[in-house]
Amino acid sequence: MTAIKESSTIQENKKYALDQCPVIYVMDKIGGYWKPIILFHLIQGDKRYSELKRAIPQVSEKMLIQNLKQLEADDLIIREAKPEVPPYVTYSLSKAGRGLQPVLEAMASWAFNDIDGNFGRRVS
Amino acid sequence: MTAIKESSTIQENKKYALDQCPVIYVMDKIGGYWKPIILFHLIQGDKRYSELKRAIPQVSEKMLIQNLKQLEADDLIIREAKPEVPPYVTYSLSKAGRGLQPVLEAMASWAFNDIDGNFGRRVS
DNA sequence: CATGATACATACTTTAGGGTAAGTACTTGT
């Protein structure tokens, strides 16, 4: 999964940041452009791999599974594969994943306020 | 500020994501490893440039101002420079910046719950 | 018998983010 170099300053700093700031901990798990979108779609309900693909046409298949695998590894989503022969794989939110709903909602609310200029400065 | 290529798929996708998902809008503004840390420190109160530097020793000066400039451009923080001659520059949260507090708090709360295993799976 | 649908995997390349290190301008202290 694009193996990372252990001996880089970036990784050292990441570790530090993780201890120092819980926000970084979250960013580490839902950061990147596609993860929040995927979670957003899964909040609406369980979805098959192909459903997600169609729901988010801009994401490449590589990015989609890569992010799904990472989210699964971080216990944010649950993958269930039925042993059928046109494969049938469903992704759903785990307990931890559902726990992110307030975060995503707070973000969404802030975003709309900021876009609407409710914080001033932009509309003044 | 590390000029970006307009004609890249990444940028196209960013624009799409911004429309589709408010969470991405937030990520676009407070994403990256240092921004949330900086905001975190500024929530505790206004700080001088050098105070921030000392508070976050791991961040390089380049990253620090770069992020401060971006946060300022996004109207999340306010820069105030006293026209003194050892320069005296203070950074504080704007209204929009303070509006992020619930987001950061929701994240922090989730992070602690996840670390403590309150979502299960990790302790079980 | 070849195409399409399913859910991936893998190699190869580009791009943006981040790191290192040095320099600027101006003043105070020694």
Added chain:
DNA sequence: ACAAGTACTTACCCTAAAGTATGTATCATG
């Protein structure tokens, strides 16, 4: 005269994230 503190700026390089383009296995359908 020189170092140190202030708040930056700039140039160069490396790494990780993301994109492009393929290939895999299985079965159903035309």
